[in-house]
Amino acid sequence: MYNINRPISPHLTIYNTQKSSLFSIWHRISGVAMFTLIASPPLFLKLATFSYKSFNILDLMLNNSSLILPWFIVIISVIFLYHIINGIRHFLWDSVVNVNTESIIKDSNTLLALVFLIMLFKFIL
């Protein structure tokens, strides 16, 4: 078929979940989700201005607020906060700080606690 010259690993479900791999995978997934969220508003604006019909998707979204999920902002900001704090961890790893297994596990626990606390103070309290 294709000329791939590398050994094929077994499927992902075989492995035990480790904290380091899980957090990096969710970093990537949250990054792609944030890219779609950030790249879509200018495209919607372009659709609203440069079209022959009077088709206004922003007006439709703002007037019918039941189309948008309730607690949508909370979910988005959880994704953003996770990406920001994990990005700070990546900074630390690039400038060789905290590159042990113990400190990685400790840092991931503090990451989840920080996200939970910031969301608690911002939205619920």
Added chain:
Amino acid sequence: MYKTLLAQVFFHSIAKKKLYFFWLPRLFSLLLVPGFLFDIEILFLFHPIILLHASLGLSVIIEDYIHIETIKFQYLSLIKLLLVLLINLNILYLL
């Protein structure tokens, strides 16, 4: 000691001129954090910085998961085209 090491790495990378494209978008992304925490509408002003950061991340993801070389380069060039389009749209709507 760590601070001096970070500073050494940073200034060495800038002086070498090849690695500033690795470090500077990551350091610019730190500027977006207070914008997210206090006023989320200001992120539209910093849209090109976000898109530069996103292009690096998406190109890394594509290089990791797509192993056929021609398709990989096609996707990388298409991502760069999409980001140029989005930055132009952002400039148009900011004017």
